[in-house]
Amino acid sequence: MKMIKMMIMLAAFAMVAPISAETTEDAAPADAPVTPADAPAAPATIEEIAAGVCAGCHNADGNSVIPMNPILAGQHAEYITKQLMDFKATGDEPPKRNSPVMSAMVAALSQEDMKELGAYYAKQKTIPSQITASERLLEAGKIIYLGGNIENGIPACASCHGPNGSGIPPHYPALAGQHAEYTLTQLDLFNKSERANDNEVMLQVVSRMSANEKRAVSAYISTIR
Template identity: 70%
Template sequence: MKILKNSFVVVSTLVIALSSSAFAAGDVARGQEIAAGVCAGCHNPDGNSIIPINPSLAGQHAEYIIKQLMDFKAKEGEKPNRNSPVMASMVAPLSQQDMEDVAAFYAAQTPEPAGNISSDEDLLEMGRIMYHGGNIENGVPACASCHGPTGTGIPPHYPALAAQHAEYTYTQLDLFNKAERGNDNGVMQKVLTRMSGAEKRAVAEYIQSMDVQ
């Protein structure tokens, strides 16, 4: 709620902070060892996942990755809630330092454009309008206001989305909507309550079609 209210102000100041982002840097080489040993099978060695249900991590902000890993680690029933049996078992053995290192590794990888882009032009256009303009009638804010016009996100709070697998994105939107993912302070849940299923599908396909920067 707090993030939602302030986001439009915060966005512009964070963009300036971005260039000089001085977040505690993890050890990329150590992170690569962890990623190669445990994570690569599902997220691909360079973090550009080729399996649509597994998110791409390449180029994602380190702060966001660390937060997600900590949220997966939090015990069930504890806030914040991001429950994934798969990821919970992956993060269980990781120390805070391990998480920072592996996040630094993925953040340093180059994101690749997605394959398998929808050929449904009308659907992509509907998604494009939602992403950049929202839906004024229903009070849905533009995704671009928090995730950036090119989908690069705004660290530390707003993840990059560009070229993410549509299937993963749609699943997350659905989870937020049903409050089964609740680690967003209610921000995404509020965004989604007024979106139709078709709009969620369209925006997920549009996001997959976005160029990476």
């Protein structure tokens, strides 16, 4: 509830700020007492947005401990900014990346805010997922991650996301230590074209993967340090 209130406040502020800034001085009678309630709120800083709006799901430093919410800490700034822009609807166009939750979150953010949020999370230290999986699953996932599956034409994840999962900025996101549940959800969304903001690169990769391969590679990724 607190978080939603904050978003509404931010949205309301973005809409009324330019007008009130110009008119408050003329509109108020010269002898009107200035109470703190009348004072215009200062614009929220990026740290305030991260702590007040995003922290509820991603933690203030971007190290989400909820497995369905991605860890943002240490992710490349450009990738984060791109995702925030892709979540935002422009005009009548639906957002490029479909997530009603995140679309509501970015509605009040400016392009500049999204750039600064990218830089903010990129410089936080990653605390990797602590959820464990069986050795067998991790072994199977490691083989796919590093070598792909030649028989089925699955490319090695490492070729684009790096052998240690650190990604290659600006286009290839870091994956190391991400929650397995989040990663698996994204692989399924790419597969169903419900996440289609990747120019079909990931669709090509996942369309040939079995459910078990997706599960295994997601588990392995969460353990890369």
